[in-house]
Amino acid sequence: MLVRATDMSAKLKVRIKELHRIASEGEVFEVTPMRFDVLAGKNKYKAAFVKLESAKKVVDVEDLAEEPVIKEEVKEEVVNEAPKPKKRGRKPKVKTDE
Numbered sequence: 364m365l366v367r368a369t370d371m372s373a374k375l376k377v378r379i380k381e382l383h384r385i386a387s388e389g390e391v392f393e394v395t396p397m398r399f400d401v402l403a404g405k406n407k408y409k410a411a412f413v414k415l416e417s418a419k420k421v422v423d424v425e426d427l428a429e430e431p432v433i434k435e436e437v438k439e440e441v442v443n444e445a446p447k448p449k450k451r452g453r454k455p456k457v458k459t460d461e
Contacts, residue, residue, distance in 0.1 A: 364399055366413035367391050375408055391416055 368386035372379055379386045379402070381394055394402060394413070402413040 364394060364396060365391055365416040366394055366399060366402065367416040368413055369411055371408075371410045371412050375410060377408065377412065379412065386412065 368379070368388060368390040370388040371377075372386040373388065376385060378384055379392075381392055381398070382390075386392075399413065399415070402411070403415075404411045406412075
């Protein structure tokens with residue numbers, strides 16, 4: 364849902380999680396309904412950081428005219444690569460007789 368930020372975020376210097384910063388007054392952004400309840404006043408500050416901008420999202424007419432596209436699952440073939448050689452550790456020291 365779309366919401367409009369109030370000036371409380373700047374006054375209380377509280378960062379809005381969805382924006383990752385302090386919201387400026389009048390800024391419009393999208394939140395979930397559960398998050399709206401928190402930002403609208405059910406928080407530890409008892410302050411309304413947002414107000415409802417629009418109950419509906421803006422929908423393009425062209426999007427409604429198109430038929431829904433069904434995505435097919437594409438199975439990738441598993442390519443067996445040659446196994447990597449095992450690491451064996453240090454080479455033994457060669458004793459030289461002098």
